[in-house]
Amino acid sequence: MESMLAVVIGGLYAAGMYLMVRRSIVKMIFGLALLGNAANLLIFTVGRLTRGRPPHVPADGVLSALPVADPVPQALILTAIVIGFGVQAFALVLIKRVYQTVGSDDQDVMVTENQGQEKLGQEEER
């Protein structure tokens, strides 16, 4: 299953990267969210997959001989999910505020006044 998840991770990275480099800052947020999921899944997969056996110690305290899922990546991802949410929420509110202030979600139009003249000449999409 790891090889399939590797493809999923690659797909998420590609989609996230593509959205991150859009001119629209709204699409950028979507890209950020996808990249977050991709990174979490990458850590999870690289820590190896174990079906249906979470890292729990049985009530009697004796570890079973069967392999269980690795707790370390899970601890890392749990932190990452929460932090990722914090960043996403902050970014979302930030771009909403930016949009209200600048009146556009196009990064190339967001210029300060004295930059405006200079940028007009370079508006040609590279």
Added chain:
Amino acid sequence: MLPALLLSIPLGLFAWFALQIGPVATGQLLQVSVPWLPSLGVALSFRLDGLGLLFALLITGIGALVLLYASSYLHDHPHLKRFNGFILAFMAAMLGTVLAGDLITLFIFWELTGLCSFLLIGFDYQQEASRRAAFQALLVTGAGGLALLAGIILLGQSVGSSDLTTILNSGDLLRSHSLYLPILILMLAGAFTKSAQFPFHFWLPGAMAAPTPVSAYLHSATMVKLGIFLMARFSPVLGGTDSWLICLTSVGGLTLLLGAAKAIQRTDLKQILAWTTVSALGMLTLLLGLGTPLATTAAMLLLAVHALYKSSLFLTAGAVDHGSGTRDIRRLGGLGRTMPQVALAAGLAALSMAGMLPLAGFIAKELFYEATLHAPYSPWLITAVAFLGNSLTVAAALLAGYLPFYGTLKDTELHPHQVDLRLWLPPLLPALLGLLIGFFPAAFGRLLLAPAVAQVAGKPVPVELALWHGFNPMLLISVVTLGAGLALFSLRNHFQMQRQSPGWDTEQLYDLLLAGLPRFADMITSYLQNGRLRYYLMIVTGTAVALMAATLFTSSTGTLQLPRPDGSLHEWLTAVIILAGALMATLTDSRLAAVAALGVVGYGVALIYILFGAPDLAMTQFCIETLSIILFVLVLHKLPRFTLLSSTRSRLRDMVIALGVGSVMTMLVWRAVSQPLIPSLSTWFMEQSLPAGHGRNVVNVILVDFRALDTLGEITVLAVAALGVYAMLKPRSGKEGTD
């Protein structure tokens, strides 16, 4: 500052160095060393040997004359005191360089001389030409200094010590070292820029913007000889190879001819002298390149003789300028009547420069020819180059030392007057010294030259100088040289007429480089840092991913073994749903659909967590995903609709980049999961969870117990983010709300 007090510094030093002539001639080596950076093996260390002593005497002796001279020459200059300070600082830097006993000490003083030269060339900083010349000299010698630093570091590492004595004993090690060629090239780059060798020669004539005492001191007698000093200093360990021979003789020969040819086309006294200095530096480089004991002796003699006659000629040029108001030889003439002592000094110096009997220059020229005739390869070609250069030098000597003083004044509007003692004594003394050496060459050779030659050759060399060697081939060539020089001199009007257009020189290359560099930097900056974040992102991510891909491919031990795809249908379906969600989020032009697709991806990932034993993750993911979708929907109606902003071309380019990033990440995971896992950390947590953390859910125990501090940090981050969100959602304050 009292001139006497000021003069006592260089004169005292000169006297002290003069007292060391005896001990050094008997082979003593005076050394002082103070630990500086002991952990790096660097010491502030000085050594006084024959080579250093010869330079030290020139530096302090001519330095004293220049200070005396400047007290009259610049007596009404508002910054005379500043000038004296610069000159003394320069003298200290020079002495530090030639007496250095450690590579790092040598380099630091070397750079200090360049800095002092910058200050002195730009002394008349109100004039643009001065500033430009100062900057040019600083850039050229500074660039060479960087190369020298690299060379010195390589040299020190190859030998394993930065101590000069150790290095000078490691010749065989260095010449067979694999880094020999880089060391040689870097060191020579430093030497060639400092000593104005082709193609870096142009800064020296430019440096004539400095006041004349500076030109006499720095740009003829001392500083420009530092490159020669460097080559001489390291010739026992770096010399003697074919690369050394070819590099030095060709560059030296070219510089010699170029300088001499340019000199006779000039009409400004200082320019003539500057170009002949370039030519003389070429001669010295050529001689050091030949490297035979004879050539080394000739080089050391020429070095001393040149310093004497050239400083004298520069100082007379200044006196002529001071006494008549111009340095243009087309306007001057007959000055011997109004300033006889200056004329005497100039005449003696010019005779020495032309290599006339009985002056020291004659002995130097005879030795020069003897060395070229016994050159290790193509002696006739090298002798021909030397002959041509010397003939031109004879003509230039007549232009500078004869023409302004004899005949009649050509420009009758000039009113030349006698100059005071402080202007004629300083040029006269070195000129007389040239005569003195001519009369007592044996003593000079034994006491001063032999110890220096022994240092440069790396072994004692018998030095027997004599004024008269009898009738031999060298004398014949000398006579022919004089004849050719006189012929060239009589044709001077022809050469000087030709010089209407400045002609091509490597200086234009320098200008081009200087103008091109900021333009290039501008181009790079506007391409890489154009103020658009997404390009920064592409460059940073692209570089990181490209490096990762390179590592993945190059470190591959055999072909990548793809793990066999396995898994049941529901797992595959989950994977497909995630991919479809990501694709949908990317391609849709509806904001709501994109949010929904994002939710699909999030829940899909949560499903993966459930399937593979991570219920805690799944629960968190479900909560967070729900929250963020609510947040998205709340904010989204305040945001604009999706529109197509980019052109098809840039969308295609971004797709290619994105797919590249994705594929490298996929390969990374494949590679990672095909390596064996070392689970010691996980095992430890599993075992310690209950006894140490009193909890059975290991993930939770890690978060709230083993790594509790990290979790506290995480909570803090969330709190800060929440504060930020709150601050931004708050209605704007009245002041901002006016727009």
